[in-house]
Amino acid sequence: MTRIVLIDNHDSFTHLLADLVDTAIGVYPTIIDRDAELPDADCYIISPGPGHPADDLPAARAALHSGRPVVGVCLGHQMIAHEAGAVVDVAANPMHGLTSTITYQGQHYEVTRYHSLDVTEPAGSTFEQLGLNILARAEDSTVMALAHATKPHYGVQFHPESHGTQGGATILGDMLWKALNPFQWAQHYPYFAWLEFEGRTTIAAGRTPTTLPLGDASPTAAPIVGALTYEANGLRDGSTDLDADQQVFFHAEQFIVLPNLLDDSHLPTACPKISAPQIAHSREQYTQLVARAQEAITHGQSYELCLTTKATATIDTDGTPIGPAEDLALYQALRSRVAAPMAGLLISPTVSIISASPERFIDAHDGTIRAQPIKGTRPRGATEEEDAALAAELANSAKDHAENLMIVDVLRNDLHRSCQRHSIVVEHCAALHSYPRVHQLVSTITGQLHTDPATALMRAFPGGSMTGAPKQRSMEILAELEGAPRGFYSGIMGYLHGEHMDFSMLIRTAVRTGNLLEYGAGGAITRLSKPDEEYDEVRVKLLPFELLCGHPIRGTS
Known part of the structure; x- marks a missing residue:
């Protein structure tokens, strides 16, 4: 500390x-x-x-x-x-x-x-x-x-x-x-995190890697900060058996929390040049995957499948290794273009995560656990009239409300694994939230814990909003359809400090390995989905990556 x-x-x-x-x-x-x-x-x-x-x-x-x-x-x-x-x-x-x-x-x-x-x-x-x-x-x-x-x-x-x-x-x-001068910690420590969760700023740094500590809720325990990949527990619903190679956590030797976000006067600038991003699936390819997902739903294998794809881009290094200064600049560039309530940056010796996530996975404070899944997205309109129409259309969409409700029930079940009986409450179901770039439907579920926060976190992992329902079978179908691991996209990032924790869902997130940037995007497929509209939703969710790169996505047609 x-x-x-x-x-x-x-x-x-x-x-x-x-x-x-x-x-x-x-x-x-x-x-x-x-x-x-x-x-x-x-x-x-x-x-x-x-x-x-x-x-x-x-x-x-x-x-x-x-x-x-x-x-x-x-x-x-x-x-x-x-x-x-x-x-x-x-x-x-x-x-x-x-x-x-x-x-x-x-x-x-x-x-x-x-x-x-x-x-x-x-x-x-x-x-x-x-x-x-x-x-x-x-x-x-x-x-x-x-x-x-x-x-x-x-x-x-x-x-x-x-x-x-x-x-x-x-x-x-x-x-x-x-x-x-906490930004200098990024130069002096191999691990560094800058989390901006719901108006608060957490800066952490450390030298010692670790793994997620299950079963330890000591109020005097030092903070643990880091991230899990989507595949961290082997895609076994609620398993607490974690692969050490699928997680990046560190003991926070430096850890401060500000009750506000930083203004631009505190921040680094000069973002490196990035190539035009290339999407992995064209419209035709993705809509074919949507049709296959709907076929699985038709045959009773799932109710909802969160199908995803990814886009990639490269950073122009001019032969110079990319380091913490570039990661800080990349995150600042993303946060300045896409304001998000659960944004953050994680720097490690092997990977850097640059996130403008709008979604909280789970937090826990003073014995209360909370999940806030998002399902249902529309872009903001170009005019006030168009914007209001898009918001109203989302708020009244039977398809999007059905998606959201299914994930609410999944999360209620996931939290029950770690909560006192009859303590689970749905405080908000499919509430309309408007962000600078999108409208979204957000639900809030709470419960009273009977176990330590880290164990509760893993009993609900991976996040149901990024799998579908039922979770286990949906993950198996998605792995076959997508054909490649998601990595940190669809995983989680945050901190654990004694009885307190807060983790975001890693969506709207660029993952840097060397000079390669990867960015995942997807959407929930149901019986009511229209394949072309699903691809349009993916394009909306790719907008932050386009803004970061400064170029439109290639390979969509």
């Missing part, structure tokens, strides 16, 4: 500050006394407190000279400035328990001030000459936030933990983000 040490300079608000750190980045800091020996950490926070920054404050002084990131609050802010050569003296505008308006990162905030001293420029010099960048001032010109130009040191004069401060967690989280 990411190690943050909060140095207590005998302030009355230190534990409030510690709690705010946890809110801001999901890490509760270790609190040490100002006179204690400084332990190793990934980042130090210097708390407020009485006195002057020139006073004997050994732990804070050691933190500033440690070469590690430092975030200072009030007295800590003054120490950063004082170390750089700024003047810290009796404030021209002292305030205690009063608020001021500041502008930080273009946003206005009311913040609470408790200070008798302030930071000013020395005679004959400027903050810029001292290597200090001023990030915010109050209306009375008092410096409210600063950063060192060459060191990962950031400070705020106000108290972000105060009840009277607006956006304290946002500002503190932004400073901790800048100090830690």
Whole structure:
């Protein structure tokens, strides 16, 4: 886990500050006394407190000279400035328990001030000459936030933990983000993940590969992050016997969680060039597979088959190996073109997963498990009228509602394997959700666990929305029809942390191996399906890959 040490300079608000750190980045800091020996950490926070920054404050002084990131609050802010050569003296505008308006990162905030001293420029010099960048001032010109130009040191004069401060967690989280610079973890650790699940950002990194830990729900267990291929349990419905070669998981030595998504100012750019993608099945070939799937349904072998195909493209490397920087840029390019509620990036030594998934497979928190399958998709319209018509058509489609209901019943059964009797509830069935590129029908099923989350995860795997029903026979038929393994497409990606877990369904996902990108797409085939319409739906689902590559799909006719 990411190690943050909060140095207590005998302030009355230190534990409030510690709690705010946890809110801001999901890490509760270790609190040490100002006179204690400084332990190793990934980042130090210097708390407020009485006195002057020139006073004997050994732990804070050691933190500033440690070469590690430092975030200072009030007295800590003054120490950063004082170390750089700024003047810290009796404030021209002292305030205690009063608020001021500041502008930080273009946003206005009311913040609470408790200070008798302030930071000013020395005679004959400027903050810029001292290597200090001023990030915010109050209306009375008092410096409210600063950063060192060459060191990962950031400070705020106000108290972000105060009840009277607006956006304290946002500002503190932004400073901790800048100090830690988590994107550099992708360069220093062989495993890296950036998950953006329902408005929250999780960044993780580690060195040690592992496998999914079944039967362990210790609340103190370190986070495990990674992904499973569709074939990870041998296509045996609900089997917990996993093939180690079909999974990529790692112990997270770094793990932070932000309660928001990152804005573009934090993000990498410069996506590599990608060739025009080539689809594996033409319209004629795919519609023939649809007909074969319907024949199996007609003869009672299945009710619904989630038939898939794939497209491939190559990255132009100019002879240069592709690394984490390119993966970050690819993910940023995808997320900027296709906003998705369960998006994410996983980098490993063997494979990288770049996902704009709209679908949660399963999450579990505090003993409640939840599945959110998607069945039913339409593109967004070019005009408001067309868009509304497409949404209404989907919302009233008997065929799509039937697809969704069948998968709801599959997931209800899958969750029953791990839940208390009579605890399964369908909270929403085939609810219409509109995303920037598509309309979709999403259902929500919950239950109360009687086993550990990882075991429950595998008892429901593979996800029914990507198999069909009945699951076992459907998977056998699909393997024959598709003729090749799906790999990570139709698998899952996410994290497990004690009694908590969250995993996306790996759809709308590009998988990179070397300079090859693969992207799967498909749809549910039922008795009511029309083959050409099924191929049209596949084309809609391939749009994110076309946007990422910058070229239309080839081989469709």
